[in-house]
Amino acid sequence: MPLLEVKNLIKTYAAPGGQRPDASAVHRVVEVAAFTLEAGEQRALRGESGSGKTTFLHLLAGILAPDSGSILLAGKEITKLSEAGRDRQRAESMGYIFQTFNLLQGHTALENVELGMAFGHGVDRAQAVALLQRVGLGDKLGHYPRQLSTGQQQRVAVARALANRPKLVLADEPTGNLDRRNAREALQLIREVCRESGAALLLVSHDERVLAQFEQMQDFMMINRALATPPTVFPR
Amino acid sequence: MIFNLIYRSLRQHLLATLVTAGSIALASGLLLTVWVVKTQSQAVFAATNSGFDAVLGARGSKLQLVLNAIFHLEASPGNLTAADFEMIRHQREVKTAIPLALGDNYQGWRIAGTTEALFTDVEYMPGHRYQVGRGERFFQIGKLEAVVGSYAAKKLGWRVGTTFHPSHGLIFNPQAEHHEETYTVVGVLAPTNTPVDRVIWIPLEGVQTMKGHNPLAATELSAVLLQLRAPEAGMMLNLRLNSSGGRLTFAYPIGTIVAELFNKIAWFDQVLTLVAWLVAVVASGSVLVSIYNSMSARARDIAILRALGARRRTVFGAVVGEAAVIGLLGATAGFAVFAGLAGSVAALIQAQTGVVLEPLQWNPVFCWGPAVFVGLCILGGCVPAFKAYRVSVAETIAPVS
Numbered sequence: 001m002p003l004l005e006v007k008n009l010i011k012t013y014a015a016p017g018g019q020r021p022d023a024s025a026v027h028r029v030v031e032v033a034a035f036t037l038e039a040g041e042q043r044a045l046r047g048e049s050g051s052g053k054t055t056f057l058h059l060l061a062g063i064l065a066p067d068s069g070s071i072l073l074a075g076k077e078i079t080k081l082s083e084a085g086r087d088r089q090r091a092e093s094m095g096y097i098f099q100t101f102n103l104l105q106g107h108t109a110l111e112n113v114e115l116g117m118a119f120g121h122g123v124d125r126a127q128a129v130a131l132l133q134r135v136g137l138g139d140k141l142g143h144y145p146r147q148l149s150t151g152q153q154q155r156v157a158v159a160r161a162l163a164n165r166p167k168l169v170l171a172d173e174p175t176g177n178l179d180r181r182n183a184r185e186a187l188q189l190i191r192e193v194c195r196e197s198g199a200a201l202l203l204v205s206h207d208e209r210v211l212a213q214f215e216q217m218q219d220f221m222m223i224n225r226a227l228a229t230p231p232t233v234f235p236r
Numbered sequence: 237m238i239f240n241l242i243y244r245s246l247r248q249h250l251l252a253t254l255v256t257a258g259s260i261a262l263a264s265g266l267l268l269t270v271w272v273v274k275t276q277s278q279a280v281f282a283a284t285n286s287g288f289d290a291v292l293g294a295r296g297s298k299l300q301l302v303l304n305a306i307f308h309l310e311a312s313p314g315n316l317t318a319a320d321f322e323m324i325r326h327q328r329e330v331k332t333a334i335p336l337a338l339g340d341n342y343q344g345w346r347i348a349g350t351t352e353a354l355f356t357d358v359e360y361m362p363g364h365r366y367q368v369g370r371g372e373r374f375f376q377i378g379k380l381e382a383v384v385g386s387y388a389a390k391k392l393g394w395r396v397g398t399t400f401h402p403s404h405g406l407i408f409n410p411q412a413e414h415h416e417e418t419y420t421v422v423g424v425l426a427p428t429n430t431p432v433d434r435v436i437w438i439p440l441e442g443v444q445t446m447k448g449h450n451p452l453a454a455t456e457l458s459a460v461l462l463q464l465r466a467p468e469a470g471m472m473l474n475l476r477l478n479s480s481g482g483r484l485t486f487a488y489p490i491g492t493i494v495a496e497l498f499n500k501i502a503w504f505d506q507v508l509t510l511v512a513w514l515v516a517v518v519a520s521g522s523v524l525v526s527i528y529n530s531m532s533a534r535a536r537d538i539a540i541l542r543a544l545g546a547r548r549r550t551v552f553g554a555v556v557g558e559a560a561v562i563g564l565l566g567a568t569a570g571f572a573v574f575a576g577l578a579g580s581v582a583a584l585i586q587a588q589t590g591v592v593l594e595p596l597q598w599n600p601v602f603c604w605g606p607a608v609f610v611g612l613c614i615l616g617g618c619v620p621a622f623k624a625y626r627v628s629v630a631e632t633i634a635p636v637s
């Protein structure tokens with residue numbers, strides 16, 4: 001059984017109001033008929049800006065609820081969970097790496113990593129320290145994000161995403177804000193720590209250099225049928 | 237975890253935290269001061285009788301009579317004759333009668349003429365008699381000697397051997413000439429925490445026969461302080477002396493008459509309390525505004541926390557908890573503000589009346605006051621907390637791909 005199994009997943013957004021004559025239009029952003037990811041697998045999804053890949057990751061993470069469809073994570077149906085249930089699921093078994101790192105500025109590197117554990121199984125300081133040492137920041141535990149370079153900040157974000165020992169790590173353009181050298185190192189690091197921890201990795205990017213490093217790569221444009229569907233307009 | 241979030245947020249917004257907690261501290265200190273001074277002054281003033289049950293004076297206001305004879309504040313409503321004193325002294329209900337003659341001052345400090353019996357026969361509080369320091373003594377009748385209340389002596393810098401010339405009138409007039417007589421201080425009373433501490437005491441006939449006073453009034457008194465044999469005796473004397481429509485006023489019981497004063501100024505009390513509550517509400521509102529204004533900047537942090545798995549109720553609780561901690565910090569610091577403010581007010585009341593308040597004495601407001609402040613802050617914190625609760629993760633952590 002795959003770690004992640006998506007079926008007939010649909011997510012729509014209402015069009016912004018005031019844009020007549022399409023004020024009542026509903027945009028289908030994500031329409032994925034089938035998608036699977038095995039445990040420990042590392043796969044990249046190629047997608048251009050606006051292709052709905054971030055929304056897709058938000059759906060997988062339970063940040064957003066789909067209109068319909070099914071998301072099974074380790075056999076557990078996420079879409080049937082309440083919002084609080086999805087929060088718990090995310091806290092306990094998923095890691096999320098953002099393009100903009102999204103570190104809390106008022107927290108040190110160590111505290112940011114501990115936050116990654118806090119809402120799941122609880123804080124394990126030794127594990128947090130070990131993770132930061134693993135990503136090469138063992139001497140910067142007490143540094144605040146503003147005191148770190150962008151590459152170092154992304155390393156903290158990587159450590160945080162792995163802090164709760166996730167089954168699945170979702171990475172949304174994780175190297176988008178890094179220069180070429182740091183991007184290469186960050187990507188290598190993400191892949192290594194996911195491999196070491198046994199977590200599956202699903203990474204979305206539009207950067208061909210990033211995508212080229214993955215053995216498993218899919219074009220999100222091919223998966224997401226919504227891109228081929230014009231906006232649905234309901235009669236008034 | 238929630239405590240950790242609260243701590244980190246307070247640390248991150250340290251300046252705003254301190255400013256807001258400071259405003260809570262000021263408001264809390266003000267409320268505690270108003271409340272403690274209000275409740276304690278009523279109780280202490282009503283209990284202040286310098287050991288006497290009643291006062292006899294000329295026809296007039298009982299309150300004025302008590303304020304004049306016991307608190308040494310008001311002017312006398314008029315004079316009594318020596319015959320009046322003899323009459324009241326021989327009433328079977330009267331245990332002790334102490335004559336009082338007023339009308340002079342020294343730089344605004346009231347000079348009262350009385351007999352030595354005030355110091356030797358009267359307990360100003362149960363079990364407490366007036367005392368002077370070692371080697372000092374009370375004045376002797378017929379001599380130009382004075383015994384000074386502790387507070388007056390301290391403020392005037394007087395000690396045994398100090399001499400002074402009384403000035404005419406109860407209110408100090410620097411232009412007025414003083415009397416020729418030279419009085420010498422022979423004793424300084426030990427503190428009694430009563431209005432007696434603010435008075436310069438001289439022999440009765442000293443006031444009565446002072447040069448410049450009306451010779452026809454040489455035997456007149458301002459009031460007679462009375463100790464009764466039994467409380468019910470006061471009711472009988474009250475009926476006899478006040479219902480006769482005569483020239484006299486029998487002020488009894490003293491505590492009830494003083495309470496009338498507080499009834500008369502109850503509106504002022506209410507205004508002060510209202511102002512204190514308004515300040516409390518405004519200060520609590522500052523918590524709302526302070527946190528609410530920072531919510532836009534915090535929305536991203538909240539969205540990140542939510543993305544990491546924090547539930548809506550967790551972020552709601554963290555914001556409310558932050559408001560509660562600010563309230564708690566403010567209310568705690570409010571005790572320091574209260575100590576300073578109430579200490580100043582108590583010193584002012586002591587300077588003006590001789591009555592000593594003890595603001596640090598236990599008062600229930602010490603419990604419910606801070607609790608109310610924390611409660612108001614929690615209430616104020618609910619508004620930004622609701623905003624935090626509603627933060628949309630997907631919209632706030634905007635897609636950038």
